[in-house]
Amino acid sequence: MQHTRDLGRHDHVCWSYDDRADIGLHVAEFLLDGLERGQRVRYVGYGNAEALTEAVLAVDGIGAALTDGAAEVTSLDAVGPGGAVIDARGQVRSYAAATDQALAAGYRGFRVATEATSLVRGPEQLTAFLHYEHLVDQYMAGHPFTALCAYDRTRLSEQVLEQLASVHPSTNLPGAGFRLHASARPGHSAQLSGEIDMFNRDVLVQVLDRVRPPAHGGRLVLDAADLTFIDHRGLIGLDAYARSRDTTLVLRTAFPGAARIADLLDLPGVRVEPVA
Amino acid sequence: MSAIDTQRDPLFVHPALFYGSDEEYLAGLVPFVTDGLELGHPVAVAVPGKRLDLLRDALGDAARDVTMLDMAEEGRNPGRIIPRVLRRFADARQDRHVRIIGEPIWAGRSGVEYPACAQHEALINAAFTGRDVTILCPYDTSALDAAAIEDARQTHPVLWEGDRRYDSEHYAPDRVVARYNAPLPVADEDAFTVERPADVSAARRFAVRRARELGLAGARLADLELIAGELVTNSLLHTSGPCRLGVWAEDGHLVCEVRDGGRLTDPLAGRRPPRAGGTSGIGLLLVNDLADLVRLHTAADGTTVRALLRL
Numbered sequence: 001m002q003h004t005r006d007l008g009r010h011d012h013v014c015w016s017y018d019d020r021a022d023i024g025l026h027v028a029e030f031l032l033d034g035l036e037r038g039q040r041v042r043y044v045g046y047g048n049a050e051a052l053t054e055a056v057l058a059v060d061g062i063g064a065a066l067t068d069g070a071a072e073v074t075s076l077d078a079v080g081p082g083g084a085v086i087d088a089r090g091q092v093r094s095y096a097a098a099t100d101q102a103l104a105a106g107y108r109g110f111r112v113a114t115e116a117t118s119l120v121r122g123p124e125q126l127t128a129f130l131h132y133e134h135l136v137d138q139y140m141a142g143h144p145f146t147a148l149c150a151y152d153r154t155r156l157s158e159q160v161l162e163q164l165a166s167v168h169p170s171t172n173l174p175g176a177g178f179r180l181h182a183s184a185r186p187g188h189s190a191q192l193s194g195e196i197d198m199f200n201r202d203v204l205v206q207v208l209d210r211v212r213p214p215a216h217g218g219r220l221v222l223d224a225a226d227l228t229f230i231d232h233r234g235l236i237g238l239d240a241y242a243r244s245r246d247t248t249l250v251l252r253t254a255f256p257g258a259a260r261i262a263d264l265l266d267l268p269g270v271r272v273e274p275v276a
Numbered sequence: 277m278s279a280i281d282t283q284r285d286p287l288f289v290h291p292a293l294f295y296g297s298d299e300e301y302l303a304g305l306v307p308f309v310t311d312g313l314e315l316g317h318p319v320a321v322a323v324p325g326k327r328l329d330l331l332r333d334a335l336g337d338a339a340r341d342v343t344m345l346d347m348a349e350e351g352r353n354p355g356r357i358i359p360r361v362l363r364r365f366a367d368a369r370q371d372r373h374v375r376i377i378g379e380p381i382w383a384g385r386s387g388v389e390y391p392a393c394a395q396h397e398a399l400i401n402a403a404f405t406g407r408d409v410t411i412l413c414p415y416d417t418s419a420l421d422a423a424a425i426e427d428a429r430q431t432h433p434v435l436w437e438g439d440r441r442y443d444s445e446h447y448a449p450d451r452v453v454a455r456y457n458a459p460l461p462v463a464d465e466d467a468f469t470v471e472r473p474a475d476v477s478a479a480r481r482f483a484v485r486r487a488r489e490l491g492l493a494g495a496r497l498a499d500l501e502l503i504a505g506e507l508v509t510n511s512l513l514h515t516s517g518p519c520r521l522g523v524w525a526e527d528g529h530l531v532c533e534v535r536d537g538g539r540l541t542d543p544l545a546g547r548r549p550p551r552a553g554g555t556s557g558i559g560l561l562l563v564n565d566l567a568d569l570v571r572l573h574t575a576a577d578g579t580t581v582r583a584l585l586r587l
Contacts, residue, residue: 177477195477197476197477197505197509198509199473199474199476229477229480229501229505231502231505231506231509232502232506232558232559232562233509236558255498256494256495256498257495257498257499257501257502260495260498260499260502260566261502261562264550264562264565265550265558265562266550266552
């Protein structure tokens with residue numbers, strides 16, 4: 001990903017930056033793109049409202065939208081400089097209400113860009129935030145709500161960035177090599193795509209542990225139709241995770257190697273189900 | 277000859293049976309099976325298909341009490357015979373003496389396969405040290421060349437010929453392992469260099485692309501991708517320098533080779549069954565499972581592993 005324009009209607013973007021001046025432009029592009037699609041847009045960030053407004057004014061068209069109510073800017077300063085632990089369900093409800101209001105006011109949807117670095121700095125915050133990302137991703141799959149989460153690369157560890165990147169369907173990070181996000185298909189706990197090997201399986205297990213995708217029929221069912229590779233270390237990691245959670249993990253994948261390894265190793269916590 | 281080389285194991289029995297005809301084959305093996313069954317020993321027979329039919333017919337009803345395995349299939353890659361044939365059977369029956377007939381070497385084995393077969397026979401001794409197990413290995417003296425019979429005298433502490441049972445004067449399994457640890461010449465092919473974890477995914481894709489061009493398809497491509505991933509990951513984990521991944525076709529096989537600067541010091545690497553909950557040593561075991569043949573050369577200046585898949 002090189003830019004934040006022309007992303008799909010249901011896009012949920014993770015945007016990392018190392019230059020604060022640069023992020024204003026990307027946020028503005030993302031918001032402007034929403035305005036062009038007839039959506040109401042909001043920028044959420046730290047600093048006073050004037051500075052935030054200044055940051056997004058770089059692109060033509062935002063100014064007028066700010067005036068007529070199509071665009072708004074909200075400061076997170078009220079939450080406190082240390083950053084709060086996000087109330088995952090409450091935040092999703094709040095965005096759902098704002099989406100409904102936008103639709104009622106005649107807009108075609110609601111779009112938010114959040115400077116989220118301060119919401120993910122501690123382990124407890126990160127756990128809550130990853131859980132929130134998963135819930136909001138599920139909401140987005142069925143509603144005209146889109147979001148961009150911006151993170152300051154220079155203030156977060158590579159491990160945290162990998163976890164953040166892996167829960168967003170779109171990202172500009174080289175990332176972890178896999179994505180875990182809400183599945184649009186019924187009966188699935190989450191969707192897993194990309195590649196899993198010894199170099200990212202720990203990130204996957206950490207993300208699963210933080211996100212805690214919902215069980216289906218007592219099992220964790222992963223829609224992994226777009227998982228293109230998983231090795232024995234990945235499957236052993238999933239097996240250990242499933243057993244630690246007293247559940248069975250069902251991996252529905254088109255990669256034939258997964259079933260091969262599951263047949264060759266004793267992995268009581270994992271069931272591989274081939275899909276076309 | 278070192279002391280350890282020639283030491284006879286007090287429990288583990290590993291004879292070679294030399295036979296020159298079907299009659300001699302049955303005369304040696306049928307009583308071994310039926311005596312074992314009478315003593316209450318679990319018995320498994322792992323020999324190539326036609327020999328399996330011959331033995332099954334001769335055993336009659338007794339064959340029902342015997343685990344019969346086609347060695348041409350189960351042991352096509354000799355590297356997986358110890359973990360997946362011999363130890364799988366013996367480890368599940370540790371409370372009793374176990375009898376196994378294993379015939380890993382037959383006249384149809386190719387020159388590329390044979391060194392791995394001979395090393396396998398030698399390594400059985402180390403793999404079963406102290407185990408209450410008998411593994412009897414038939415050798416067809418009418419079809420195998422003299423060198424193979426000579427190797428059998430070095431890989432088996434006991435030899436059976438007709439009614440004779442005697443200790444082998446030439447027993448020296450480590451020598452056989454060393455003799456067939458021969459350099460694998462550098463193939464004149466474009467190789468993919470792997471220096472860091474970030475290269476591994478691209479290395480797998482390189483292997484798959486080459487394999488597809490060379491005619492590998494379907495689930496075998498996934499096997500190849502797993503093999504390439506395991507081999508380069510092992511190199512990154514166990515050596516300090518880069519490794520080179522090559523993929524080419526040779527004599528009806530796809531060859532996937534990884535060459536690095538490390539030395540493999542454990543001769544049984546990849547030949548131990550997976551332990552419940554264990555995670556180490558599984559990479560090479562899976563390569564043995566997935567490949568039709570694995571050839572290996574290891575020395576102070578580096579290690580080369582070749583996994584072959586039939587095209």
